[in-house]
Each structure stands twice: as C-alpha cells, then as structure tokens.
Amino acid sequence: MFPVTATRVLFADHQTQAPATLQACVAATSGGTWLVTDQTPFHPVSHIWPDHPADRGTCDIAGVPYPVIGCYTGAVELASGQLFVDQAIPVKRSEPGWVFVVVHRIAETVTAQPGESALLQVDATYQQALSRGHSAGHLSSLALNQVLHHDFWRKDASRKDELGHYDFHGYAQTQSRVTEDCSTDTYRLGKTLRKRGLNSADLIQQLDVVAERVNMLLETWRQGGAAVTMRCEGPALTDSRYWQCELIPGSLITIPCGGTHVRSLADYARITVSFELKGEQELVMITRTAAADES
Template sequence: MSDVTPTHVLFTVPEWRTEAEIQLCEPATSRGVYVVTDRTCFHPVSHIWPDHPADRGTIGLGDRCFDVTGCFTGAVDLATSTLYVGTDIPVKRDVPGWAFVVVHHIAEDAQWRKGDTVILSVDRAYQQALSRGHSAGHLSSLALNKVLHSDYWRKDASRKDELGHYDFHSYAQQQSIVSEDKSTDTYRLGKTLRKRGFNTADMLANLVALTDLINQQLEIWRHSGAAVVMRREGVQLTDSRYWQCDLGEEEVIEIPCGGSHIQSLSEYSALFVQFEHVSDQELIMVTHTKP
C-alpha cells in the first residue's frame, strides 16, 4: 500500500518557491524521470481541459538544479503504487484508493529517493503572464455575453452566466487556449445555437460595433481595479477552486476554475478583444492584455 498523499498546491496563493519532499521519482515514459512531491508551486496542465499550459521552472537538490520540462496531472493507485500520467489516468477525481498529484518531468535521469528534500522554483514572470491571460478570458466572455444579451436572442435561453446574461460563451465555445497575456476562444455558430434562439447572422453583420462595445465594457471593469480572489475548498489538487471578482454588477461573481490568476484588475494596463470571422460557422475571439 502506497503512502503517497494528494499534492498540496500553492499556485493559488500564489507562491513561486517552496521546499518540498519527494514522494515518487521514477522513469518517465520518455526520457528522464517523473517527480512527485508532497507540495508544489507549479500549475500542471489538466488532462481533462488542457486550456491552461503548465508552469515552467526548476527543481533543485543540493548543488544540482534541473529544468522542469513538463508538468502534468497524475494519479497514483495506492493499492499498487502505480503512477498514471495525463490522459492515461483511468479514474475520476475523489475515487477512494487514489491520490491525484502534480507530476514534474525532468529530462535527465536524476537519482533521487523518496524523502529527499528539494527546492521548487516557478518562472514567476511566465506564470503571471498566463494568469493575466486566463483572468482576461473570464472577463471578455462576461463582456461578450452582456453585449449580446438584449438584442441578439429571439428566445429566453435557459443557460445564464454569472451576471444573469444569456450564456453565448458557454453555448458556443468549442475550444479555449490560454497563453502569455492572451486568451483565445473559438466559437461554433451552428444550427444548435440558432435553434436556441441566437441571431448568428446579425451578430456577424455587427461584429465591428460589438467589438467596440465589448472593449468599452472591459475598460470600465479594468479601471475599477477590483480584487480577484481564488476561493479554495481545500489545498489538494482536485479540491474545487473558484475565481471571484466584484465587477460592480450588484454582487460578487464566482466562476469555477482550476487555473492560476491575477490578484487585481489593476495588474492590467490594457485589456481588449479582437475577432476573427473564420466562416459563418466559426468565430474566434482573442483577448489581449498588457501588464
């Protein structure tokens, strides 16, 4: 029976450097080793919704320091001590007998043992750039829904967002990618969306004006300098986390999210969207930020 425990994650605090104890160090499926520690400041890429890239950084032991070349979600079968990484994970979270962990990949064959103490250091600038991009994606989706709410729906759509607006973003989103100071959302404008009562043709015809309205809303929110809080239901990797922000829209909004985020809208010097009209079936919204 393995005594591996679920990873205590620190990227929501945020904390960029920490001392940790090795729980597992074993050969990776490719070159190098997988390292699992009891705690980490690294944000891993999700095996279910991989929109937010893994953090970069280093792991050091004694006088040796190694680059972390990948950081993944993993799960350990406690009965057999077997580590599964990424899409190989065969169970959902919170299944008894399993521990979900953060897996750090090192491309070299480090000969480390269970119980060794290491220093984990995250590339702070890179993580903060991803955090700005991820929070910006939440803000632009809310602004998009708000601008579309009154004039582009023929029916009362059942799904509403956290501000009470018809949730175009949720209905139409096909893909989301977070990158440094950027969030890219791809929307599918198919028959299903139109059957729900959305006027796709009107939206595409008015895209320039809609872009201006969205950016005006984002500028109002940016100027508020509102705090962003990550509410955590626990410190383990699989514990639920929520992005909270008071946008001055009657109540604090809360969005379930496992990514890393900014701490205040004052961290933005610029926040705006641009659209790419790929086809009548596909629309891409790119949210840009500047620190």
C-alpha cells in the same frame, strides 16, 4: 513503500517557491524523470481540459537545480504505488484507492529517493503572463455575453451567466486556449444556437460593433481595479477552486476554475478583444492583455 499523498497545491495563493519532500521519482516513458512531491507551487496542465499550460521553473535536489520541462496531472494507485500521468490516467478524480498528484518532468535521469528534500521554484514572470491571459478570458466572455444579451437574442435563453445575461459563451464555446497575455476562445455558431434564439447572422454582420462595445466594457471594468481572489475548497489538486471578482459593487462573481490568475484588475494596462470569423459557423475571440507596468 514510501507513502504517497495527494499533492498540496500552492499556486492559488500566488506562492512561487516552496520546499518539498519527494514522494516518487520515476523514469518517464518518453525520457527523463517524473518527480512527485508532497506540495508544489507549480500549476500542471489538466488531462481533462488542457486550456492552461503548465508552469515552468526548476526543481533543486541536493543543491542541483533541474529545469522543469513539463508539469502534468498524475494519479497514483495506492495499492500498487503505480504512477499514471496525463492521458494515461485510467480513473476519475473520486476513485477510492487513488490519489491525484502533480508530476514535474525533468530532462535528466535522477535517482533521488522518496523522502529527500527538494526546492521548487516557478518562473513567476511566465506564470503571471498566463494568469493575465486566463483572468482576461473570463472577463471578455462575461463582457461578450452582456453585449449580445439585449440586441442579438430573439427569445429568452434558459442558461444565464454569473451576471444574469444569456450565456452565449457557455452555449457556444468549443475550445479555449490560454497563452502569455492572451486567451483564445472558439465558438460554434450552428443550428442549435440559432434554435435557442441567437441571431447569429446579425452577430456576423456587426462584429466590428460588438468588438467596440466589448472593449468599452472591458476598459470600464479594468479602470474599476476590482480585486480577484481564488476560493479553494481544500489544498489538494482535485479540490474545487473558484475565480471570484466583484465587477459590480455588492455582486461577487464566482466561476469554477482551476487555473492561475491575477490579484486585481489593476494588474492590467489594457484588455482588448478582436474577432476572427472562420466560415459561417465558427467564430474566434482573441483577448489580448498588457501588464500595468508595460503601459
């Protein structure tokens, strides 16, 4: 049995191409082939919080480039060598006797052997568009918290965000979704949030004002051009990774996040938010961006 090790991920370092060694080549249950390599620049969709889509690109085996049509989190039981993919994963990340891997799916049936060489190439344009959307989502949530902090809470909330503001985003978020140059966050404005001290009725009535103030703050941050870095506690997929940005000089913001991200706020030509109210208890914030070279 070819030894399978935890996949070494390279996307946090903005690496979009890498040679690799095949560790597993398995017929996919829904057709095609699942490929596991020792390292990869591909970002897989998470089986736990699938807000950030998988990267696209190609996997070249023996000189033949195969389009990667899906990229997933997988887990291998070392004793049996059995591969479990995405929602079929039966264990937590820390389970002894298991390793977590990145699984690349191709449409073709391939019979390559473990130990063979491969070349992985990510669609950098697509990845960068997702990265802009994801980093902007962090920025807009921090900006929204700051705008709401002074005028829309009637009592002290125990949970604060990384800038010390009442964490509306952390309290109320029920769903997030990253797409190309966009991040969509859904919030529930229910009874629990009101009990914590949010004046949700005032928020609903003043959404236009809130959007304007959030956008002004985002533009101030964008013009500051602060660097964005990813701090990784290790090279494996399951090692913790953190989004970091010094929005305020001398104060480094650190947010746990496993996605891909921009290198700098100078990568943006603009970041803007808009709100959609769905009933009296659901608010959607849509953050849209444009690349600096598209202005």
